[in-house]
Amino acid sequence: MSILETSKSLVREGLRIGFDETACKLVYDRMVMVKFSGEPTVTQSWADVCVHMYLAKNGRIILCDYRTLDVERVKHRLIDLYRSASSIEASSIYAPLPEPRRINPLHLVDERIVDLVEGRRNPIDYAWIMIEEAVDEGADNYAGILLAKSSSKALATSEGVELQEDSTEFECYLRAFSRDGVGQWSYGGRMLDECNVREVGRRAGVYAYLSRNPEPIEPGVYDVALSPMVVGNIVNVIGEMASALQVYLGLSFLSRFKPGDRVASEIVSIEDDGMTNSLPRSTSFDDEGMPTRITTIISGGVFESLLHNSKTASKFNTESTGNAGWVRPEPWNLKFKPGDLGEDELPSTLSDGLILTNNWYTRLQSYVDGLFSTVTRDAAFRVRDGKIEKAIKGLRITGKLHEFLSSIEHATDRCYQIKWWEVETPVLAPYIVARGIHVSKPM
């Protein structure tokens, strides 16, 4: 039986048992990952089937994930869950599943990635292409991963949605070391282009070499240029907070604003994009069968829209943006709009400032107030009079998210597809320049 037929049969079974609505998303994943640190540390491969189900009865919502293709076992669980459904109250966010919509299929498969997954090409050889680029730029050690994935998903709902989609995904990142200098870069996409693999190694290697002999600097208030890796991390936090469910749960600084409010400088436009086929999480339909689209979260510094599924849209009296998650809307791919600054012009925008190329561990004192800090890692530089003066280390950016966004003055004209351990939702990001940022360190 095809995965779509299996999905449809489980939807029918849910209705037969007595649920008012059911939806089934069945996903078959094949994945291979090379992890290395100086040498391969492990090669991992996965072949996985997951049955995701949405069940509703009188406004109660039950979600299940069963990692099995044992359909009879799943059906048996549905009977038990039906009994459970009657013993709780209706969900505060219940709204019915939407009617089927017209879906424009996306081409999301790159056969070169399928070859990696199926073992017809060796992913380790690609990893070493990336590594050699870093070494050519001066790296004396390196660590990272290269991931190839192929997926098939089928979606059926009790409203009549019947959809299927195949896709591939590719991700690589490398952290390069050159004595005490460190640089990191990443790439994520639906397609495999050797140029992107090489660029990850090259940029990591260059930053590692340039950042040797880093020195501590005094904490204070600085103008900063942030690389796409840093922009990607912070935009990830903002994208997650743009999920309407996060706002509903008090886990977003956007809960203190309403559409139309200014939350950033005019240079800041952030979109969610589910439909550009080169981006790693693009898909033609969401978990409710709604077509994905481009949703503007912030436009020219003005808060425009949250990300919705049908349930949160009903709760917030608006329309779905095609970001289901049956309960939690999720961003697909986030994009920070490029500006018109050339990358080589970056230092000249900083008469007395810092260039920070990577960060991690962004945490919040208060989600609703957006009070945060994040730790720099890898290459960082002190800039004086528009010129890089020296490599620096050991810093932390602190602030309030909307004040940080309001301090952004420039964005460069080229964006990079960033995805790695600290940027789970892919981000298409330029370099940016922000003014008057608080920088701290232990005293």
Next chain:
Amino acid sequence: MEDKLEAIVDEARRLGASYSEARIQRNIVVSISSRNGIPIKVDERIDEGLAIRVLVDGALGFSSTNSMDDESISKCIDYALSTARASSKYMRRPICFSKARLGSVRYEVKEKESFDAHDISDKFSLHKSIYSMLRDTVKNVELEIFSAEYMEMIEEKLIVNSDGGFVSSRIPRLSLRYNIILRDPIKGSIQRINEYGFSGGLEKFREQHIDENIIEESRRLEKVLLESVKPPSGIVDVVVGSEVASLIVHESCGHPCEADRILGREAAQAGLSFIKPSMKGARIGSIHATVVDDPTIPGSFGFYLYDDECVAAGEKYLYREGVIEGFLHNRWTAYVFGVESNGSARALNYRSEPIVRMSNTYLTPGDYSLEELIEGIRDGVYISSYMEWNIDDERWNQRYVGLEAYRIIGGELREPVRNPILEITTSDFYSKIDAKGCDLRFEAGLCGKGEPMQGIPVWFGSPDVRLRHVKLGVHTL
């Protein structure tokens, strides 16, 4: 099933693996989430499949599947072997496992009150009752949001390896994670996110009085929101409360003592360690700095008796009386360091390779009461809880921002202070401890590491500790 795993291990060996390991793991998870006492959803997750790990020509291969037919299993073995073989040509130092005393055991944690003893509505009633009590308690500010997620999980593992290891285990766990936002039109808002977690059954929540704890805390947070003042920004003495010190110990002792991190295996993800292999025996703090990791603590969130390489687990000293004493090892890192594995390899689910992890990591207690710690301070701050924290990727430069915190003047607790910042290096923290409380308490959390990410249940613990001469920061916003 054991026969099947033994056959897989033998087959992998026959096909060229110098070591092979097969694990069937089933995690059954049920969770209930709510906002302001009204349900949002119920989740059920059954995660069951096979993991195979092999050593071939000095390279490590891992493969997993949840299709348990013979053909899928055969492919799974083949993937593990072929990918390992393909990477062997790039190996500089072949991977070897240390010798270890492997278990051949079955064990389980018995719930006093099993998850099946109550239906969903009984479990959800905890959300409702806490929300109701919060509404009765919080009187002077608005209770804007109380959201919560109850989770119960049964983890079952069956592991066989080619060195004779056999472990069958069953560990039930439960947790409650919550988010409270209190708001005042003039003072703004205060937000608290916290988690309780245990191994065992439903009896744990009752025994630990978690509903009463949440209510009492909300009463104090209301006072912090309404009455707090700016903290002192100079050099003062600080009593770091158990909750904050527990996290510091996890971040700045547990993580840097992971031997795989020291060797650079996680360099591109969770990072490196300030500890280098040669630093065993180096001084890191005062005589009070003794940190232990122990997975065998009954009822703990990080409980296990044998790790996922079948090695017996036990108490490990990481720092002892201010000196770096030992690291957390799996069989690979133990081989590199020339020691025996101390049973620290854990895998989140069947899709995860076992890697070096903490379990329950804690600073050993002293003999002071909290009152005595405070009595010894002329001018200082007591930081009881936190929200924001982070640390650099070598586990040296770290920051913790207090949530519930109080000024200390003349040995007495005074008014609450808002968002005091402890930004400190690892050696400064452990060197400045001059006294420890007698009351060791534990916090629960899901610790993230690995690629793909594995969020694994742990406890981190500490008594209250007193630090001398600390530069506190203040939010400049």
